[in-house]
Amino acid sequence: MKTFAMGGVHPEENKISTQAVIEDMPLPKQMIVLMNQHLGAPATPIVAKGDKVKVGQLIGRAEVPMCANVHSPVSGTVLKIDTCKDPFGVAKPAVYINVEGDEWEESIDRSADIKRTCDLTPAEVVARLKEMGIVGLGGATFPAHIKYSIPQGKKAEYLIINAVECEPYLTSDHRVMLEHAEEVCIGIEQLRKALGVPCAYIGIEANKPDCIARMREVAATFEGIVVEPLKVRYPQGAEKQLINAITGRRVPSGKLPIDVGCVVSNVGTTFAVYEALQKNKPLIENILTVTGKYLPSQHNYKVRIGTTYNDIIKHAIGELPEGTGKVISGGPMMGKAVSNLDAPTVKGASSVLVMDEKESRRAPETNCIRCGKCIGACPMGLEPYLFSAMVRNGRFEDAGQHNILDCIECGCCFFSCPANKPLLDEIRLGKNKYRGILAARKK
């Protein structure tokens, strides 16, 4: 079985919510839709206080290229346009909507039947992705219309679908593949045609045999979709590692996947692409896993984007259990602890992971013994212990010379460190400082 060439770890999988069928989350009373849910500049709100909006109506327009449209996930009245603190307490522009009924835009096809044919040209597909505010749902929330507009002089040779879901606990992609395999494949086919590549590869880790079987069965009815089982290894779902696992190519330092002829999309994104192209539905919902070893029940929800973490937790499990240590948005390896549960979810949110005090606590830090485990674990071939020493001594320039910016922040170094040194924290600090130096130099 294929896998990537260098580094990686295998954390405990803990995929305990795989059997939970995707449920619909009921609508909350109030929605907060952030205007900055994607990589790039925030969208500009185009509604005013007191306006009536429908589900799927455009409320934030992308006015610069690196931006994505934002649509109303509910119907109701706009309460105010103000800032709202995101899950980490940082204030961002947002539109507050008071939910009234559930009235959808007429243009959106809400029927359950699956539409296979699509007669849009590649340019029209890209325009539709832009209009519908589709962004990459793997975590980076990169606007899809930019990803699928191949720059002049470059050529896509591979379309790779990321269905690896290598993070422990997360099962939203797993459920999407089981329940919406055909829609996903239609989405993939349209993206493949838009790019003009002969074949799309779906990378799935071997710990999801049911997904591999289901996707193979459906993909057989399509042309040019190959399911590629991969050996279980974290961080296989990282873009560069997945490209390496499937094609054997390596993205050079500072380059993008398209420089080696690859385009990678998450499987959740392809489902959103299907809905945007065939059903005319903007990105207003995503699939979210609510999980944790200590929770009474495990869930996968279809959530309107803009529901607050508190609403989700209340609906799923009522109260947070006694002794909760952390609530994490995303997986345990790359996710971030949420410090403000009143914050709304965003397009890229994939899970609400609840850990108890013991599981979430960091072990006490001891001294580095130069064992080199972090180097062996780094999938990018970097030297985390060296960065740690450089950052502690303020040598950010040297860290930059040693390619600190190539770090993908997967956390393998921290995970593997027997001294429990906060290597990733130090590297993140070093990256920030070095970026600051580069920016200052540019001026």
Add this chain to the structure above:
Amino acid sequence: MSNVVLLAVLVLGITGALFAVVLYFVAQKFKVIEDPLIDEVAEVLPGANCGGCGKAGCRAMAEAFVKQGNMDGLSCPAGGSAVAEKVAAILGCTPAQAEPQVAVVRCNGSCANATPKSRFDGLQDCAFAHSVFAGESGCAFGCLGLGNCARACQFDALGIDAETGLPRVDEEKCVACGACVKACPRGIIELRSKDVKNRRVFVACRNKENGANARKSCSAACIGCGKCQKVCPFDAVHVENNLAYIDFTKCKMCRKCVAECPTGAIHAVNFPPLPPKPTATPQTAQPVATPTKVEEKPSQPAAESPKE
């Protein structure tokens, strides 16, 4: 045999003499004439290389002094007047010293005022914490309390107070070199004039959110109500972006704003207690008007478990 010895001595002796001549002329050609005053001035400077003067270090400062020949516009904050006099004696000019300053901490988000709603267990570094989240209290402008300023201080004048979780400046030791100002990722520390009696009035808050949101994270936050601006007879207080700022060049220290502030965000330091009012404030400048207690949010969601 003796020939060999003689030859060796001759060869080495001649090459040695040759090199000596070459080196002599090279040394003459590339001679660097340095003013001996520089060494003398460098000797009396503190030698901490703190960078408070704006130069790369004490040696660079000594060079600047000697080059200029007088002390206009140059001053060593770490050395103070004692060093200024010594330098003036060497240079033969009148001693000049910039107005003495001291670091003030413009945040009052102590554990009591800004109750922590989450707990941070990552790398204990303010710059890192600042890049990750708003802070344990939820205030995105306030002190993170992880001590970057204290680590930057070379004069042992700054330390994190265990009780309040805020940095505390030792006014005796602080030389106003500005290292802590640069170290703070949130720009909380400011250098302000020491004044003759070592008194200061300043707004101990940096929160630019609107009043309601600012009060949610900290009970001692500036809510931008503008009362201080109205009451100030000297036009020293200005509210901009929901935040008041007192210009110390205009402030006459009448303390009218201190009494007016509804949240106690304005601090008056080193003043004797106000005589006429019975509720007058002692040194630490508690607000005269007791802040109306904001209703605590029931079961504030603890991101990471609430701190005791």
